[in-house]
Amino acid sequence: MNGHDSSGTTNATRPSRQINVVLRSQEAYGTASTAQPLESDPLPSVKPLPSSDHYAEIQKELEPMVGMENVKALVYEIYALLYISRMRSEAGLFGGSHVYHMIFKGNPGTGKTTIARIVAKLFQKMGVLSKGHLIEVERADLVGEYIGHTAQKTRDLVRKALGGVLFVDEAYSLARGGEKDFGKEAIDTLVKAMEDNRNGFVLILAGYPAEIDDFLQTNPGLPSRFPIQIDFPDYTVDQLIQISELMAKDRDYILQPQTIFKLRQHLMLEKVATMFSFSNARYVRNTIEKAIRHQAVRLLGQYASGVPGKQELMSIRPEDLKWDGK
Structure with a gap:
């Protein structure tokens, strides 16, 4: 999910x-008694x-x-x-x-x-x-x-x-x-x-x-x-952004503000373009996982002879967000 x-x-x-x-009972209703128990009547323990x-x-x-x-x-x-x-x-x-x-x-x-x-x-x-x-x-x-x-x-x-x-x-x-x-x-x-x-x-x-x-x-x-x-119901764009941030957090990644802005713009267009086939949180999950792969390729190229810092290892930048043909 x-x-x-x-x-x-x-x-x-x-x-x-x-x-x-x-919530319906499987058993037919019986004849209800009109007598009501008094509040003082003791019930079984x-x-x-x-x-x-x-x-x-x-x-x-x-x-x-x-x-x-x-x-x-x-x-x-x-x-x-x-x-x-x-x-x-x-x-x-x-x-x-x-x-x-x-x-x-x-x-x-x-x-x-x-x-x-x-x-x-x-x-x-x-x-x-x-x-x-x-x-x-x-x-x-x-x-x-x-x-x-x-x-x-x-x-x-x-x-x-x-x-x-x-x-x-x-x-x-x-x-x-x-x-x-x-x-x-x-x-x-x-x-x-x-x-x-x-x-x-x-x-x-x-x-x-x-x-x-x-x-x-x-x-x-x-x-x-x-x-x-x-x-x-389908998730709103705001909810999808919230989901994406939580998914990234669960994996020890952080979406940079400009990354979130880019993702929001894309989701607004994608929801309209694929109104009847949009896969909601599944689409966001696939997007985040693809961005993590792209981030790995980017870091490997930038730090071929060094080691990136912890913050850099956690950061998903706008250029890490890529979609087919976009």
Whole structure:
């Protein structure tokens, strides 16, 4: 990823008004009793939860991520739901059985895979998933070459994902081949696996927003199976600059002011020129890594018979930023 961020903890713990997330119970609602317990009625004793704060480690991973306030708020909502549901169960109250399958909508380089890993870790820490690992797949991993091959490949991957998260990138590609394409068989197998292993794994489908919306319309039963849907917006130029500086810092490099100015001008033009294919933080990462290579060549030429100082070894100058044809 994927992008990094400097947001503080308050954004992660404050639910965002922009989120449109519904966490539905898998079980039908029963007849509710009209009688309300008095405040003085004693509840069964609640076993104390583990003293360690499971969210603290997750929060440390979320904090340095640029933007994504709606994602951070959603992750905290899931944590809060899991925590309170456990307390309710231990107090003798109905804890519910929630569905956590998700849809991630966003362009490349917006952090979908990184957030999927964080979500898997959170579910493992809170006891929802036994392993918390992430299995990342795409169409070629699921679709076979002959009848029956796709179902077997898909079931094998689901088996590997049990106890963790199965992350299907560009999931809409499964429905692009029409009725006779084996991709439909992969979809049907995944849907059946969701029913057969209701609490055994979490399925996350990811891809471009418009394509994902079209994909969900191919099967009337799909949208209701993914109650958590979240958008990963493109980064602004300011956010991309922030990401680039953090990426450089992580590698013990510094972008000089004129370097940042040059990068900003380029990103403004590139985002417009490649509106539908711009890869966001991934593009910035590739740019920084290429600049580091160019800096190495420049320093080797300048200091063939000497040793550059520490500041020079760390500095990325404007001439180190190069793009194809520019």
